[in-house]
Amino acid sequence: MNISDRVSVEYAGLRELFGVLRANGYQLVGPRLRDGAIIYDELVSISDLPAGWTDEQEGGKYRLREREDGALFGYAVGPHSWKKFLFPPVLREWQAQRTDSGLQFSKEPQKTPRYAFIGVRSCELHAMAVQDRIFMGEKFVDPVYAERRKNAFIVAVNCSQAGGTCFCVSMKTGPQARAGFDLALTEITEDGCHCFVIEVGTEAGAQVLRQIPHHRATEQDQRAAEQVVQRTAEQMGRVMDTVGIKELLYRNYEHPRWDEVASRCLTCANCTMVCPTCFCSTVEEVTDLTGEHAERWRKWDSCFHVNFSYVAGGSVRASTKSRYRQWMTHKLATWIDQFGTSGCVGCGRCITWCPVAIDITEEVRAIRETESLRASTLQPKGPIACKPSKK
Amino acid sequence: MLPKEFRVRRVRRETPDTFTVEIEAANGDQAFGFAPGQFNMLYAFGVGEIAISISGDPQAKSLMHTTRVVGTVTKGLGKLRPGDALGVRGPFGSSWPIERAAGCDVVVVAGGIGLAPLRGALYHLVSCRKELRRLVLLYGVRSPQDILYRRDLERWRNGGLQTFVTVDRATGSWLGHVGVVTSLIPHAPFDPVNAVVMVCGPEIMMRYTMLALQKRGVSEERIFLSMERNMKCAVGFCGHCQFGPEFICKDGPVFCYDRIKNWLGIREL
Amino acid sequence: MQTVEEMILKHPFWSGLNPQYFPLLQGCATSERFEAGQLIFQEGQEADHFFLIQTGQVRLYAFVPGRGSVTIQTVSAGAALGWSWLFPPYHWHFSAQANEVTELMAFDAKFLRDTSEANHDFGYELIKRVSSMLLQRLQETRLLLVDFYGFPR
Numbered sequence: 001m002n003i004s005d006r007v008s009v010e011y012a013g014l015r016e017l018f019g020v021l022r023a024n025g026y027q028l029v030g031p032r033l034r035d036g037a038i039i040y041d042e043l044v045s046i047s048d049l050p051a052g053w054t055d056e057q058e059g060g061k062y063r064l065r066e067r068e069d070g071a072l073f074g075y076a077v078g079p080h081s082w083k084k085f086l087f088p089p090v091l092r093e094w095q096a097q098r099t100d101s102g103l104q105f106s107k108e109p110q111k112t113p114r115y116a117f118i119g120v121r122s123c124e125l126h127a128m129a130v131q132d133r134i135f136m137g138e139k140f141v142d143p144v145y146a147e148r149r150k151n152a153f154i155v156a157v158n159c160s161q162a163g164g165t166c167f168c169v170s171m172k173t174g175p176q177a178r179a180g181f182d183l184a185l186t187e188i189t190e191d192g193c194h195c196f197v198i199e200v201g202t203e204a205g206a207q208v209l210r211q212i213p214h215h216r217a218t219e220q221d222q223r224a225a226e227q228v229v230q231r232t233a234e235q236m237g238r239v240m241d242t243v244g245i246k247e248l249l250y251r252n253y254e255h256p257r258w259d260e261v262a263s264r265c266l267t268c269a270n271c272t273m274v275c276p277t278c279f280c281s282t283v284e285e286v287t288d289l290t291g292e293h294a295e296r297w298r299k300w301d302s303c304f305h306v307n308f309s310y311v312a313g314g315s316v317r318a319s320t321k322s323r324y325r326q327w328m329t330h331k332l333a334t335w336i337d338q339f340g341t342s343g344c345v346g347c348g349r350c351i352t353w354c355p356v357a358i359d360i361t362e363e364v365r366a367i368r369e370t371e372s373l374r375a376s377t378l379q380p381k382g383p384i385a386c387k388p389s390k391k
Numbered sequence: 392m393l394p395k396e397f398r399v400r401r402v403r404r405e406t407p408d409t410f411t412v413e414i415e416a417a418n419g420d421q422a423f424g425f426a427p428g429q430f431n432m433l434y435a436f437g438v439g440e441i442a443i444s445i446s447g448d449p450q451a452k453s454l455m456h457t458t459r460v461v462g463t464v465t466k467g468l469g470k471l472r473p474g475d476a477l478g479v480r481g482p483f484g485s486s487w488p489i490e491r492a493a494g495c496d497v498v499v500v501a502g503g504i505g506l507a508p509l510r511g512a513l514y515h516l517v518s519c520r521k522e523l524r525r526l527v528l529l530y531g532v533r534s535p536q537d538i539l540y541r542r543d544l545e546r547w548r549n550g551g552l553q554t555f556v557t558v559d560r561a562t563g564s565w566l567g568h569v570g571v572v573t574s575l576i577p578h579a580p581f582d583p584v585n586a587v588v589m590v591c592g593p594e595i596m597m598r599y600t601m602l603a604l605q606k607r608g609v610s611e612e613r614i615f616l617s618m619e620r621n622m623k624c625a626v627g628f629c630g631h632c633q634f635g636p637e638f639i640c641k642d643g644p645v646f647c648y649d650r651i652k653n654w655l656g657i658r659e660l
Numbered sequence: 661m662q663t664v665e666e667m668i669l670k671h672p673f674w675s676g677l678n679p680q681y682f683p684l685l686q687g688c689a690t691s692e693r694f695e696a697g698q699l700i701f702q703e704g705q706e707a708d709h710f711f712l713i714q715t716g717q718v719r720l721y722a723f724v725p726g727r728g729s730v731t732i733q734t735v736s737a738g739a740a741l742g743w744s745w746l747f748p749p750y751h752w753h754f755s756a757q758a759n760e761v762t763e764l765m766a767f768d769a770k771f772l773r774d775t776s777e778a779n780h781d782f783g784y785e786l787i788k789r790v791s792s793m794l795l796q797r798l799q800e801t802r803l804l805l806v807d808f809y810g811f812p813r
Contacts, residue, residue, distance in 0.1 A: 094393055094394075096394075096434075098436055098476075102396050102398070102476040103436060103476040103478060104396070105394055105395075105478065106393075107393060134627075135628065137627065139626075139627070139641060140626040140627055140641075142628055253657050254657075279628070279630060280630035280631070281623070281624070281629045281630070282631070283440070283623050283624070285437060285439045287437040291437065301630070301631075303630065308621065309631070310621050311619060311620060312461040312462070313461075316660070319659060321659075322658075322659035322660075326633075326660075330633065333636075334635055334636035337636035502808055502809065503809040531808070532809065533807070533808075533809040533810070537809070557734075559804050559809070561719075561730070561731035566719075566759050567734070567759070568717070568736070569719060569732065570733045570734060570804065571803040571804050571808065572808075573803060574733075574800040577738065577739075578672075578737060578738035578739065593809060595806065595808060596808040596809075599803055
């Protein structure tokens, strides 16, 4: 069995896959049904998966509905992303003790979990690659992220249906998983069969696959798998025109559309919490009552919080407009100069989970379409494309 | 990144709301080298961390940091006494382009506490005065009591630094310049074509300084400024210090004006 | 020792001025020297000269009962001093004192006014330069109002 080989596995074989991974010391995490949503949490067996469920997503709307088949992965992405495991929402960074001789700083004893991520979508693979560039950069590396990333075994899934707010096709991040996985499976639930066409991504993936019943995927199987992906690609809920998007946004920092979206935005920060690439964090000092013990905790943060940009004298981004503009221009424009790729992977979560259904694709379209109208009035020009900060 | 334990050598009150804390490594080691313009993250036990420019002589064994008292951490640091311990992470960030100074008319423009991040550069520039064509300091503060480092200013003046100090508000017997620091620029003694200008101060002061320098004919790639934003991690992970595409902690804090000039013009960036 | 003619030619205020006007300016200009602390003009006095500063430093101040003299701004070499000579009632609004040894070029204000009325080309050159300096001074004063170093407490 080599990399890029495709095999077919029956439902029972997939059940064994879970067992093999656990036997190899992996902690399985993947989609589960909880509180009316499909989230990511620990999986014990294949029956923990939300079989026979699907989601209906639109701007500001997320509902679950039962399917007619028993598909294990017949839904799109939910409010969680894998950054929850690689970049933990709450993390103790270090501890400090005050002694007679001074201060003692001690690192966190790291017991890095070995995760097996089950059901990673193509957009999510891209999101992980995007976060790799942040946390495992040229100059500084986050050891917690790097260790968890290195240890993770990834079982990707090619989406069999698009979510209502998806636009991975526009962002060129799916629906076909192309890289960054150990195994990538496409679920086939037609003509009475329930099987999986699995593509081998790495030697580690091949090793696991060899231990479960499988056979080489037939022409028919492979075609069926391709059709699943093709169908999904045609179902995209949204479109984002990315041509010249960085320059477009760089030119339009003073566009009146920002005021318009600001009149709707609640700065609730939902979008940043559900976004699989958002990486902002803050630190919090925690002490005990004796005053001898202190800890530094890292927590997820959001640029939508007014204190996020606080400097002596006040917050630089006090208005809602400036904060929404920061988030969107960072995600779609300055990210490119910072890290060489877009920060957006087209998963649609920010659209689904925004309580007022602000749609990032619509905002880009609105600016693009009304830019020429603006040019006729006296408006200051925004910055032209900057030199990238990284070489 | 774990903080290293350092000890307070001295805390000196500079002005009513500003103090300098001088620190050295707890184990007696030579403090790490730094380039003027860089900053440290100073940790007050149990209170928190704050980014402060290193403002001392790069040749000295101890490290100096001057700050205004603006919040809980700076208040905590201001309460430290000689021998007290604190945590230090650093040095971080980019530095002043003093290697470009040779043969040039070097102009340093400082506003208020902005003189602190420039102090290390001034030590160096005065020490190599012979290699420079001109060396000028334009320093503006609110009132005479806010003038920092009076002894250093005197020493530097004797070492060949042409010093012009101005106050916004004259009090007492002040017989020097009165007016905003930018008013010193039109007639300051330097050749704009040969200048290298280093600017630090409140962002609004720096913005108007840029205008005045450009009016004088200094080109944008010869002007450098030190920017400031909220900082938490200092290593480009937490996202707080972003200024357009730049991370102030690792792409800055010292920037060539040419690189960030368009971003400076955007309100609430 | 510079002649008045040389001083006029070199001062940045007259930079770019058509040389045909220099004899005119020479005719109404005198060079004056003030020691440190010497009064140049007082608030309320008749504003009969327009000054250009060659060297030194001048402080503009208002005398406030109870507070003494309050310095508003200082003006140094290369700058112009005084605008009240332009418009009636031609009285100085503030007082001016030399902070250090200061050399000034003083131009007869009435002569400048009369000449500008008679010769609009010259008048335009003069007013252009006066406006430019006024704008500079106004911007600097406005920036003082912004208060660079303060922030909300």
